[in-house]
Amino acid sequence: MEVCESSKVSLREFGCEQNLLSRPDGSASFVQGDTSVMAGVYGPAEVKVSKEIYDRATLEVLIQPKVGLPTVRERSQEQCIRETCEASLLLSLHPRSSLTLVLQVLHDDGSLLSCFLNAACMALMDAGLPMSCLFCGVTCAINTDGQIITDPTAAQEKESRALMTFAIDCAKRRVLMSSTKGSFSVHELQQCIAVSQKASEKIFQFYRDSVRRRYSKNL
Amino acid sequence: MAGLELLSDQGYRLDGRKATELRKVQARMGVFAQADGSAYLEQGNTRALAVVYGPHEMRGSRSRTLHDRAAINCQYSMATFSTAERKRRPHGDRKSTEMSLHLKQTFEAAIMTQLYPRSQIDIYVKILQSDGGNYSVCVNAATLAVIDAGIPMRDYVCACSVGFVDETPLADLCYAEESVSSLSVALLPRGGQIALLQMDARLHQDHLEALMEAAMTACKGVSKVLDEVVRQHLQEAAVLNVCP
Amino acid sequence: MKDTPLSNCERDFILKAIEEKKRLDGRQTYDFRRIKITFGTDYGCCFVDLGKTRVMAQVSCELVAPKESRPNEGIMFFNIELSPMASPAFEQGRQSELSVKLNRQLERCLRNSKCIDTESLCVVAGEKVWQIRVDVSMLNNDGNLMDAASVAAITALCHFRRPDVGIQGDEVTVYSPEERDPIPLSIYHMPISISFSFFQQGTFLLVDPCEREERVMDGLLMIAMNKHREICSIQSSGGIMLLKEQVMRCSKIAAVKVSEITELISKALLNDRTARKAGGRCGFAESMPQERITALKTDETLMETSDVTERANDIVEKAGAPPQTVPSPLVPAPGVGQVSQGQQNTWGLQEEDEDDDDDDDEQNGKETKMETEPQEEEKGAGDVVEISDSEEEEVVILTSETSGQAKNADSSSHQKRAAASKRRPKK
Helix, strand or coil: CCCCCCCCCEECCEEEEECCCCCCCEEEEEEECCEEEEEEEEEEECCCHHHCCCCCCEEEEEEECCCCCCCHHHHHHHHHHHHHHHHHECHHHCCCCEEEEEEEEEECCCCHHHHHHHHHHHHHHHHCCCECCCEEEEEEEEECCCCEEECCCHHHHHHEEEEEEEEEECCCCCEEEEEEEECCCHHHHHHHHHHHHHHHHHHHHHHHHHHHHHCCCCC | CCCCCCECCCCEECCCCECCCCCCEEEEECCCCCCCEEEEEEECCEEEEEEEEEEEECCCCHHHCCCCCCEEEEEEEECCCCCCCCCCCCCCCHHHHHHHHHHHHHHHHHECHHHCCCEEEEEEEEEEECCCCHHHHHHHHHHHHHHHCCCCECCCCEEEEEEEECCEEEECCCHHHHCCCCEEEEEECCCCEEEEEEECCCEEHHHHHHHHHHHHHHHHHHHHHHHHHHHHHHHHHHHHHHCC | CCCCCCCHHHHHHHHHHHHCCCCCCCCCCCCCCCEEEEECCCCCEEEEEECCEEEEEEEEEEEECCCCCCCCCCEEEEEEECCCCCCCCCCCCCCCHHHHHHHHHHHHHHHHCCCECHHHHEEECCCEEEEEEEEEEEEECCCCHHHHHHHHHHHHHHHCEECCEEEECCEEEECCCCCCCCEECCECCCCEEEEEEEECCCCEEEECCCHHHHHHCCEEEEEEECCCCEEEEEEEECCCCECHHHHHHHHHHHHHHHHHHHHHHHHHHHHHHHHHHCCCCCCHHHHCCCCCCCEEECCCEECCCCCHHHHHHHHHHHHCCCCCCCCCCCCCCCCCCCCCCCCCCCCCCHHHHHHHCCCCCHHHHHHHHHHHHHHHHHHCCCCCHHHHHHHHHHHHHHHHHHHHHHHHHHHHHHHHHHHHHHHHHHC
16 A cells, blocks of 8 residues: 555656856755756855844845745745754854855746755855755655655646655754645655655765766866 | 827927927926925926925935935825826835936936035925926926025936927927827936936837937927026025015 | 945956956957857746846736726736845845836836737736736846846747637636647737946946946946837936937947847747757756756666665654553543543533444444544554555455445434433433
């Protein structure tokens, strides 16, 4: 009943480009299948007095939807991403300063939140901000037959019974953040976490490869 | 607007003017006592009221202070009853914000702001009745108000809108003519310098020169009228001062 | 966040260079930076790179009621969003002077010039028209946002397809792209805005200023024109004094630039159309440069998940089953009703009582069995394949039972009611 078919457990082709914008201190675009997101990081920089925190940096995450103004949905996603980043960034190294992470949706074809997380991590890396660990996002969908689908497309998301996104850290593969929708059993949840941890290995390997490629040439 | 004949075969416009004829301009300076400068101006059916305060110390956020010249603050608004359709006009919609920006830009070019560093000049303009050429009438009214306030300017700033119908440039457009095509120019007539240029029409490039020429001539015409108003006002003021 | 200020020596350096007819990036005075146009996966999405300036435009549509003053015309809505990604000086959701200026210029350039046939967007006069919404987001600001935005907006409009609609009587049906091919908008001409910046009181003129040049310029003149050399809008800004000759010269330069850019746009549109017709994949993912050292791409990856199930089982087992024991109910004094969490409901509800005492007939017993079974299923969920097999058998039995029960449903409810009425006097 809840046995996942191996054919469904795959990640769509993914890619990323770092340092593609000239203005931000760090930028990256992350692509998962057709879903693509662009991220830009500014900071550490001067902070508004009203937002100043005396012992660490203030992190602000902004999501720009493709059409119209940000809605409640974007706000809640911002919150999820902010908490993930706060868990991995060493914010206490930059007290009384501001970090701004801006995420722009370029195309939404499912697994948007995980794509946000991956783009955010790549951009933070590009900005050279100190982090205790890297993180990645994996989205799992459970369809009506009880099969687990990782990295679902928009159509698969629509047909699914439950949708879960996890942020996983690279050090111990622990779950930094989870966002779920729909109904599922404890067992299914554990199964999805296990699948996501598996998938995260692929993504972290990709992070490593792309960074290695980037610094492969010495000046 | 297809059915409307803007220019008759005899060369007369809807309101009986010739192509290059301006509307009747009437103006009064110093209409308010407590403001530093004020003016009321009618150009045909378009009427505007302008008030100037300053130069005075910076108010509001001090971060806008300019250390080498005066900051100019403009606010444009339209009265609820100014158009045929009665309409509440909230502050800060795109069109009026843009108009405020344009006025600010025009007067930054014309006022000798470097004489008043670290200070602020406020210009408030209100359209009481709108019948085309809102921008031009506002500029003309504000010029008189600035002169009334005794703030030195490089020259009069005169603005006028022109349109292009049947290969003929029309000067000083009314509302019906404006909706077809319009080019607004704010001119410092003595040097022939353009402080603001704005066009809202589809026009072939070849006609641009003729149109701009017409606009500049019209602006010079306005400047003559404004000059007369100022002289008249000063004479009256002088007479009042001599025999109190 | 504030923008980084420009130092005085930097300002002097740029101005001095301009006086010597040199520009920071090695361009000539009338040169445009390289324009690159790419399209997104769906219709009406367009990215424009102008040097390092990057802009995205997305066109969307929806059926709305028309404006009262124009009952048979569609509505055009433009919005330029100065995303904080483009520059630290931009703030989210604030109407800055720049955003008003850009938005109005785009409106003037594309709406007032009537380049789009709004009457063709009417579905039912006075009731339903299409509203076409153009969202332009700035991704990176390296100067001359207006030109990039106007190119992106008009290209996205040309690229956009709206769904086809059918009208039967009063009903309007919107066909999905699978049912009927979507329809392109009818566009008469393509106005493109060209910016000129002036330095030293209008002595020097540059086309397509970059961000540094924009910071030291005295004023800006934007001319929007189409390839037929028709001027669609002119707007000067900043405190400069223009002379008529300068305006005329700019309009001549603009005509040349516009024809070049228009050609580029039509070429880009044609390329995209042939790519889409060939069935090739297109979109942002495809347009990502592969050869750059900062970019990397992987193919679809499969994952080894053989031990996932076991791992999940382990964790669930280790965690242990959630405590089944219900906190012992407080025994209320006789005659006291109580409703709260974890406690039994002691309001005189008959149905609950029935479930508790199972001295009733067989039908009732079956009913409770039916209710408990799915719970058991969930508890043993997904352990191994075998269980699911056996469960399936059970399901078969259950269904047969329920069908059998359906017949007796009436009688059983009668009996229940009878039982209930019997018990009532007891309490």
